[in-house]
Amino acid sequence: MKHSFLDKYSDIDSPMQRVDARVKAVCALVMIVAIVTTPVERVLPFAAYFAILATVFLLSRIPLAHIAARLVIVIPFLLCFALVTPFVPHYSGEPGQAIGVLSLKYYPSGMIVLVSVTAKAFGGVLCIVALTATTPFAELLRGLERLRVPRLFLVLLSFAYRYLFLFVDEMERMKRARDARSFGGSRWWHARVLGRMTGTMFLRSFERGERVYGAMAARGFDGTFHSVRPLRLGGADAASGAAFLALVAAVWFVF
């Protein structure tokens, strides 16, 4: 199953989409850890990481607009950070340069930390997008299961995923109905309307959960789960995954 705003591009036929989900999950995780643990004073590894990511995106043919939309999400967090960090020394005894506003001082080390955090946050988002946009969610879950993630957690996750867009759509409908009735007035009124929307949605979700269980029980659900399609790890998948990991490790160690 796929949904328009979740794994929208996972059915494009490209070399990236054909790789086994397990391989992609491990590669993405290793890449993120590599990015996060690389000191930013070294520019070269970051250039290499972003070059690798660019290659991956070119291969996967994910539209640039989709990637950009995902990158936007860290910007509020980064902005809060950017307002403070350059004005705080990050090692002891660092002389700051007065900038003439509110006795604030500018510290180069703070600026380095800001650049580092920005590069790492964007790198992390790009890795996640590269993984999830090229992998149907159900396949990702099966891959994670083979990677020993507890089964019950994945089952719950797949239930949540299954009903996610139903509730998002329902909430959008409620919002539209609310706005069509000239939603306005005081804060307290807002809170009451939002609270009732939330309460109604909870009741609907709860009752849907009960009905889903009833339907499952009627079809012989006994608390265990079976999957029909086992994942097969091909030699090509393993080889490409190993090559990717070797590349990332080379960047991390050599540069």
Added chain:
Amino acid sequence: MHIPDGFASMPINIASAAASVAVVGYALKRAGKSLDQKKIPLLGVVAAFIFAAQMLNFPVIAGTSGHFVGAVLAAVLLGPFEAVLVLALVLVLQCLMFADGGITALGSNIFNMGVVGALLGYAAFRGVMVILPKNKSGTLTAAAIAAWFSTVAAAVSCAVMLGASGRYPFELAVPAMAGVHALIGIGEAAITVVALALVMAARPELIAARPGASVQTRTAATGVWGVVVAGLGAAVVLAVIVSPYACSDPDGLEKKAIGESARRFVEAAKAEISKPEVVKVEVYANPGVAEEIENTDGEPHRILCAAGMDALAKTKVKEVENAEIFAGRVVSTEASGALHEKKFEQQGAVWTHSPIADYRLNISDKDYLKVGLAGLIGTILAFGIAFAMFSAVRGRKR
């Protein structure tokens, strides 16, 4: 509040991931063991609901908006560990679908919003329920307080993680995050209360299943007074015994700065004291550590010292090795005679250059009694006011 990759340091991420895995693992084990298979689809579906509800934005101030988290709502309606599980699911989905919150920071995010938000929020709910009447308004009041508390506590936990990672100064991150989320928490509390009231009306048995909560509108007066006295006693003990410790111990990061900077600071303080216009050097020190700075030029200056430095005022003694002094301020007289405060340049300290560096409280051994007493009076006063307000509200309802 979703921390992206690269913001928190790896030790912080690993530590909080370990804590989150432990709690979520325990919650999974409970959910798997419980005979109630009904819960399996239910938790997944409710996670989808929380995911959708978190898209409800409400305006806070000046263009910023907060969104509903739902940790306390889920904890009160489903149970604390079920709520942790639901929030963990939501955070994993947000991380994978929207890249909202990093993968390496996933453990930290689950810790902040799941473990702190839901577990601690539920603990607050149960704690407040102890002193509130077991009826509908009592349950709703407790849920409101717990929802506000859970939002602020999760934000503070997030700020502490960023601070401990050395990215933000604590004294900036913690008040800023707590301040904004104190406002967002009001929205969270209001939505939680209204939603809970609606669920109580439609499905009262869901709330009735929660220990400590009740949908009954009649008060069970038995035992209320005993609980009131016990709660007050606990609060007083905390105020008297714990509060003097709470304010003056430096935390880990500061402690690191102390060692490097203490020596240079002592040198500079000595030079400062020998100037004729200096009337007062305030040094904020650890309670219990006597800090003494020699007045080198021998002139009988009027040296007044702040709390923690009484020894300095009385005696001119030798310099103490490894003095644990960590922040200072010089007060000198200007030509006009007016007292003029000058920030003491403390070379080598890490955070003292930030705009709000000296908000720390300074307390000596001798002030323990005063602080304890202040804590006692404050607690009793707050309790009295709260109790009076509460009684008034209850009186009006009858």
